[in-house]
Structure formats: C-alpha cells, structure tokens
Amino acid sequence: MEQSIVGLVQNETIKLLRRRRFLVVVLILAILIPIFTYAQYRSVVTAQERMGTTDWRPLLTQQIVDMQNRLASSRLPEEWRDLIKVRIAQQQYYLDHDINPMAPGGPTFARGFMDQAISMFLPMIIVVLAVDLVSSEFSEGTVKLLLTRPVRRWKVLTSKYITLLLFTSLTVLTTLILAYLLSGVVFGYSGWDLPILTGFEVSGGELETSGAFMLPQWQFLLMQYGLGWFVCLVVATVTLMVSVLVRSAAAGMGIMMAALISGTILTQMASSWESSKYLFVVNLQLTDYLNGTLPPIKGMTLPFSLTVLSVWAIAALIIAYATFIRRDVTS
Amino acid sequence: MAETVLSVKGLQKAIGKKPIIHDITFDVFAGEVFGFLGPNGAGKTTTIRMLVGLAKADGGDIRIGGISLQEQFPQAIAQVGCIVENPELYKFLTGRENLEQFARMSGGITPERIEEIVRFVDLERAIDDKVKTYSLGMRQRLGIAQALLHRPKILILDEPTNGLDPAGIRELRQFIRKLAEEEGLAVFISSHLLSEIEMMCDRVAIISQGKVISVGLVKELMEQFADQVDWTIPSSHIQKAEEILRTLQAVTDVWVVSEECLKSRMDIEKVSEANQALVNGGIPVMGIATKTVTLEDLFLTLTGGGGSHGAEHSGARTK
Structure with missing residues (x-):
C-alpha cells in the first residue's frame, strides 16, 4: 500500500x-555568463590600456597605491579603514610572493563568478526553481488530486523537497x-593548478596572514562551490517554506527577493x-571567509555562518512540514 | 443487504470557532447512487473535503470499506476515487502523463489498465495531447478516468454536472447509472439541484445548515409527496365529491381544504377518469388544477423554507 518515494520523486x-523551470535557470546562466565574461574582458583590457602594459605587477602596485590614497582621505569611515x-x-603578499591574483582563465573566471554570485545571483536562481513548487499545486487546484491518493502528506512534501x-x-x-x-572561449581553459592564497584569519579586525597557505585553484574551487552549494540548499529550503505558506507565486517571489536584497543592504x-x-x-x-575579506559584522566566522544557515534551514523545514501536514485544503 | 462502502458517523467540523458541520451521519452501500442534497452553503463541499482527506474532521468517524480514514489514511483512501469541484489536472502535461502521475501515486497500475480506462472514457484520440487543449467535457472525462484508474469501491463526485450542457448531463447520468448497476460501484453525488438527484439517485441524504435532516429512498420520498390535484367544487357538493374520490383506486388521499376546494393525492394521468366519475355522480366540477410535487417542494417543506405542501409547480416536469 505504501508507495515508494522514488516514484513520487519521478513525478x-x-x-x-x-513546467520549464530548470530550462529557465539554464537559459539565465547561459545568457548572463557571457555578459559577465565580456565585462571582465573589458575591465582587463581597460586596466592594461591605462597601465600601458600587460604586466600584472604594475597593475597590482597601482591598486595598492590607489587604496593607500583612499586611506589617506580623512572622510573615510573607520570601519572602511x-x-x-x-x-x-x-x-602586498601576492606581490611579494609573485602570485598573479587576476590571472585570467576559465577556472579563475569561475572562481570570481562564484564570489560575486553567492549572495544574490545564485539564490535568486534557486528561488525561481523553488518558489511555486508547492504553491502552484494550490493555486491550480491540483493539490486536490495530490492529497487524495494513498500517500501520506509528509511523503508528498518529502518527494518535493528531494526533487528540489x-x-x-x-x-x-x-x-x-x-x-x-x-x-574559456575568451580567457582560455588553463589555470586549474594556479596557486591560490587562503587560510586567512580575522581577529579583531586584523588580517592574520600567519596561517595563510597556497592551494591549487581546483581545490580552492571545490571548496568555494561546496560553500555555494550549501548556501543554495539553505535558500532552497527557506523558499520551500515560503511556497507552502504563500499561495501566490508572485507573492513568494516578492518575499524572497525582498529578503535577499535586504541581506545585501x-x-x-x-x-x-x-x-x-x-x-x-x-x-x-561564505566565500569571503576563504578570500580573507573582513566579514560585515565583527564576530562572524565560517562556523558561525554555517551554524546560522543550518538553524534557519531546519526551522524552515519544521514550519513547512507542520503547515503542509495540518492545513485543510479549501478552494 | 449490500456491503457498506462508506460509513459516516457524527461528523463535526468548525472553521475558526464557528461550527459549520454538526453531527452528519449516513451510510452508502455498494451498487447504489447516493445523493447528497442541500442548498449552497449547507456544508456539502466541506463534508466532501473531509470524506477525501483534504480537510480534517473535528469529531466523528469516517470509514471506507470498514477502514478508518483518520487512522489509516492510505489504506482507506485507496478505495476512493473522487472529483472535488472541477477536475483540476496538470494542464502542461498530456492526458496520458496525467494518468501516469496518478498511477505512480496509487501503485499497482499497469499500462494496460491505463489503456483500458482511456478506452472506457472514450479519450483514445486526445490522450497524447496536452490537457490545456482539452474541452471542458474532455477534462471531465479525464477527471473520471483518474478517479476510476485504481478501481475504487466508491466514486465521490462534487456537483458533477456543473458547467455541462444538457447533452453532457444526460451522458453523465447514464454513465453513473452504468457504474453503479453494472460495476457495483457506490457513487456519492452532491448537488444543490433537486431534479438531478431525483433522476440519478437511489437514496438521498438531505442536509441543511450542516445537519442531515432526512435520509431515505428517493422513491419513497417521492411517493410520500405524490402528485396532487386541486378540485374546485361548490360547497353544497363537496361532501359527496369527497366520497366519490375516495372510492377511486388512483386516489391515495383526499381532504377538504376550504369551503370550495378539495385536494386529492393521486396519479396525475388518471385525472380525466376521476373527473368522469365526479361528473357521472352529478358533481359540477368548476375547476381542476394539477400540481407536480418535485423534490424541490419536498426540500422546501423539510427545511421549512416554503409553504406546507410546497410551492405551486404546475405542469412541466423534466424527465
């Protein structure tokens, strides 16, 4: 009598x-990545023109000088300083150890892309995927068919969650x-072995370089996309809850967009x-912890952020299940 | 007596703090078409939602084939096929893909069974088209296909004739009778249209304001409220007229309503014979009015919403 979860996940x-949700996601990526690639390419070219050289060392030196000039400005707020x-x-560490942090190439672009995409772009895409997963069944009335089969409600929601x-x-x-x-079409496909500096620790607003070490770029990418994957799973879980609670896809989309944008602000x-x-x-x-960027608020560390995200995901799941299992279906 | 397929006892439901279903009790047997009759807002749809597990009952017991719906939901609901309100299907999938979705959820359904049910509802030609291209009638048939796919013991239909044209209604009626009589299925139909219940159902439960006010055979209820004839007769002859009518076989009951008016409950086709008998007996009949009592009148009487013996409803009767 009890149906296997595999058949439900297949459904x-x-x-x-x-519903073409995944197709939309792939299309968004396939259109935006070339645009970002071109923007990256333009910024490299412009920098080279300004410097009059393709050598990255003067470029890096210039960036350090730029930042030192900004430090000298008295209007700069303390936290920025x-x-x-x-x-x-x-x-300076990159310069001293002869590491080109901007060495172009497909893997380097992928690294930079994840840095930029992890807090907004990827979560938005996941929201597109997840936002009407449950609510569409309610708004289209098909939930009446879904919940009058010999399958318990928690199993129905679990099959949706696994699929998500x-x-x-x-x-x-x-x-x-x-x-x-x-x-790679523009920058080439090499650079998997490029050494990347990581292991920075932040204590009291100071960057501790003592623990810093080199990592081949492919390993760094693996860690980085692992963190990106974790962020996406959490966003997917929270979106599932919103989809259970809110019946209209537009409202769900609005709620998640507002949340993500307010996070950036x-x-x-x-x-x-x-x-x-x-x-x-x-x-x-999360990728900032790998790059050695100061966290936005003092006291935030990688384990702290992972814990906060996990707690939110678990709470969202509990709310989603409790609501979905108990709720009466009305027209 | 046939097997009890659906048994509802003391069903209760409140929305917020307002009780909207109080103590609904009835049984549905295999092979019968059971009507669930009540005006809009009487609690029909709420009751149906509880019967199919979409809403939870606050009190009472629902058993399907003897299995408690509340305690063993999958086993109980596996014996139910239903269409609640409109048949909502996945419009972006084909008819066949829709059926495959439900097959995977019900389990034990072979591709041959899908073929069989498609033939049964006569959708062979359109089954591989997307549902969004279907007409309302085709969606209805696909809805019935999904409801019957897993060979349920009881089919629950909520206002099934809504939105159908007269031909569609007739077709559905025959289809439902066939399911009950030939396949031995119990069919549970809710409706606010009394004529519909009268034509389709064997038994009926009449509900009003969340309560069952009467359960019984449709035929018996109809006999109890058989057709009436009003005779207008001068007061001097009324006594004699009553005596004459009482002797006739076609007349089941006679009583004096007012000085010049006599009412008889009788077969309407025998009116001219009765008239002949009165005239032969020397009664000057001044007027005859026939009244067909439908479930509508019955309903109004039972719910206290109309006159003592129903609204005037002369002549035409849709059958």
Missing part, C-alpha cells in the same frame, strides 16, 4: 521539467561548468547593529 521531476588595510596587506535538492545541486554544478566553458550598513548577524541573508557571502 515531481517530470512536473518541474515540464580596517577593511582597506587588510586588502592592502593581502595584495537534486535540482539545486544540478544548478550549482551547471553554474561551474557553464562559467568554465563559456568564459544590511551587510553594507549593519556593522553597528550586531545582532543582525543572526539573519540568514547576512550570512550568505
């Missing part, structure tokens, strides 16, 4: 694909592959509001 997969000091120390996790993972993988393949201005670090949207920029 959900068919519906998700036939710390951040820029840390950046200068890092750039599968496609979220697939989206992160597709991002890596497309970023590498499409940018808060990370830029919340340094004096310390308890905002418990919001999940402030903790999405």
Whole structure:
C-alpha cells in the first residue's frame, strides 16, 4: 500500500521539467555568463590600456597605491579603514610572493563568478526553481488530486523537497561548468593548478596572514562551490517554506527577493547593529571567509555562518512540514 | 443487504470557532447512487473535503470499506476515487502523463489498465495531447478516468454536472447509472439541484445548515409527496365529491381544504377518469388544477423554507 518515494520523486521531476523551470535557470546562466565574461574582458583590457602594459605587477602596485590614497582621505569611515588595510596587506603578499591574483582563465573566471554570485545571483536562481513548487499545486487546484491518493502528506512534501535538492545541486554544478566553458572561449581553459592564497584569519579586525597557505585553484574551487552549494540548499529550503505558506507565486517571489536584497543592504550598513548577524541573508557571502575579506559584522566566522544557515534551514523545514501536514485544503 | 462502502458517523467540523458541520451521519452501500442534497452553503463541499482527506474532521468517524480514514489514511483512501469541484489536472502535461502521475501515486497500475480506462472514457484520440487543449467535457472525462484508474469501491463526485450542457448531463447520468448497476460501484453525488438527484439517485441524504435532516429512498420520498390535484367544487357538493374520490383506486388521499376546494393525492394521468366519475355522480366540477410535487417542494417543506405542501409547480416536469 505504501508507495515508494522514488516514484513520487519521478513525478515531481517530470512536473518541474515540464513546467520549464530548470530550462529557465539554464537559459539565465547561459545568457548572463557571457555578459559577465565580456565585462571582465573589458575591465582587463581597460586596466592594461591605462597601465600601458600587460604586466600584472604594475597593475597590482597601482591598486595598492590607489587604496593607500583612499586611506589617506580623512572622510573615510573607520570601519572602511580596517577593511582597506587588510586588502592592502593581502595584495602586498601576492606581490611579494609573485602570485598573479587576476590571472585570467576559465577556472579563475569561475572562481570570481562564484564570489560575486553567492549572495544574490545564485539564490535568486534557486528561488525561481523553488518558489511555486508547492504553491502552484494550490493555486491550480491540483493539490486536490495530490492529497487524495494513498500517500501520506509528509511523503508528498518529502518527494518535493528531494526533487528540489537534486535540482539545486544540478544548478550549482551547471553554474561551474557553464562559467568554465563559456568564459574559456575568451580567457582560455588553463589555470586549474594556479596557486591560490587562503587560510586567512580575522581577529579583531586584523588580517592574520600567519596561517595563510597556497592551494591549487581546483581545490580552492571545490571548496568555494561546496560553500555555494550549501548556501543554495539553505535558500532552497527557506523558499520551500515560503511556497507552502504563500499561495501566490508572485507573492513568494516578492518575499524572497525582498529578503535577499535586504541581506545585501544590511551587510553594507549593519556593522553597528550586531545582532543582525543572526539573519540568514547576512550570512550568505561564505566565500569571503576563504578570500580573507573582513566579514560585515565583527564576530562572524565560517562556523558561525554555517551554524546560522543550518538553524534557519531546519526551522524552515519544521514550519513547512507542520503547515503542509495540518492545513485543510479549501478552494 | 449490500456491503457498506462508506460509513459516516457524527461528523463535526468548525472553521475558526464557528461550527459549520454538526453531527452528519449516513451510510452508502455498494451498487447504489447516493445523493447528497442541500442548498449552497449547507456544508456539502466541506463534508466532501473531509470524506477525501483534504480537510480534517473535528469529531466523528469516517470509514471506507470498514477502514478508518483518520487512522489509516492510505489504506482507506485507496478505495476512493473522487472529483472535488472541477477536475483540476496538470494542464502542461498530456492526458496520458496525467494518468501516469496518478498511477505512480496509487501503485499497482499497469499500462494496460491505463489503456483500458482511456478506452472506457472514450479519450483514445486526445490522450497524447496536452490537457490545456482539452474541452471542458474532455477534462471531465479525464477527471473520471483518474478517479476510476485504481478501481475504487466508491466514486465521490462534487456537483458533477456543473458547467455541462444538457447533452453532457444526460451522458453523465447514464454513465453513473452504468457504474453503479453494472460495476457495483457506490457513487456519492452532491448537488444543490433537486431534479438531478431525483433522476440519478437511489437514496438521498438531505442536509441543511450542516445537519442531515432526512435520509431515505428517493422513491419513497417521492411517493410520500405524490402528485396532487386541486378540485374546485361548490360547497353544497363537496361532501359527496369527497366520497366519490375516495372510492377511486388512483386516489391515495383526499381532504377538504376550504369551503370550495378539495385536494386529492393521486396519479396525475388518471385525472380525466376521476373527473368522469365526479361528473357521472352529478358533481359540477368548476375547476381542476394539477400540481407536480418535485423534490424541490419536498426540500422546501423539510427545511421549512416554503409553504406546507410546497410551492405551486404546475405542469412541466423534466424527465
């Protein structure tokens, strides 16, 4: 009598694909990545023209000088001052050890892309995937068919959640592959072994370089996309809850967009509001911990952010299940 | 007596703090078409939602084939096929893909069974088209196909004739009778149209304001409220007229309503014979009015919403 979860996941997969949700996601990536590639290419070319050279050392030196000039400005707020000091120390390390941090190539682009995409772009794409997963069944009335079969409600929701996790993972993988393949057309496909500096630690607003070490870029990418994958799973889980609670896809989309955007805004201005670090949207920029960028709020570390995100995901799941199992279906 | 397929006892439901279903009790047997009759807002759809597990009952017991719906939901609901309100299907999938979705959820359904049910509802030609291209009638048939796919013991239909044209209604009626009589299925139909229940159902439960006010055979209820004839007769002859009518076989009951008016309950086709008998007996009949009592009148009487013996409803009767 009890149906296997595999058949249910198959059902959900068919519906998700036939609704063209994943196709939309792949199309967004396939259109935007070339645009970002071109922008990256233009910025490299412009920098080279300004410097009159293709050598990266003068470029890096110039960046350090630029930042030192900004430090000298008296209008610079105190929290920015710390951040820029840390950046200068890092750039200086690259220069001293003869590492080109901007060496172009498909893998480097993929790394930069994840840095930029992890807190906004990828979560938005996951929201597109997840936002009407449950709510569309309610708004189209098909939930009446779904819940009058010999399958318990928790199993129905679980099959949807498993399907969502599968496609979220697939989206992160597709991002890596497309970023590498499409940018490689312009920048070339080499650079997997490029040494990347990581292991920075932040203590009291100071960048500790003592623990820093080199990592081949492919390993770094693996860690980075692993963190990106985790962020996407959390966003998918929270979106599932919204989809259970809100019946209209447009409203769900609005809620998630507002949350993500407010997260970006808060990370830029919340340094004096310390308890905002418990919001999940402030903790999405996990790759910064690898790069040695100062976190937006003091006291945030990688384990801290992972814990906050996990707690939010678990709470969202509990709310989603409790609501879905108990709710009466009305027209 | 046939097997009890659906048994509902003391069903209760409140929305917020407002109780909207109080104590609904009835049984549905295999091979019968059971009507669930009540005006809009009486609690029909809420009751149906509880019967199919879409809403939870606050009190009472629902058993399907003897299995408690509340305690063993999958086993109980596996014996139910239903269409609640409109047949909502996945419009972006084909008819066949829709059926495959439900087959995977029900389990134990072979591709041959899908073929069989498609033939049964006569959708062979359109089954591989997307549902969004279907007409309302085709969607209805696909809805019935999904409801019957897993060979349920009971089919629950909520206002099934809504939006159908007269030909579609006739077709559905025959189809439902066939399911009950030939396949031995129990069919549970809700409706606010009394004529519909009268034509389709064997038994009926009449509900009003969340309560069952009457359960019984449709035929018996109809007999109890058989057709009436009003005779207008001068008061001097009324006594004699009553005596004459009482002797006739076609007349089941006679009573004096007013000084010049006599009412008889009788077969309407025998009116001219009765008239002949009165005239032969020397009664000057001044007027005859026939009244067909439908479930509508019955309903109004039972719910206290109309006159003592129903609204005037002369002549035409749709059958």
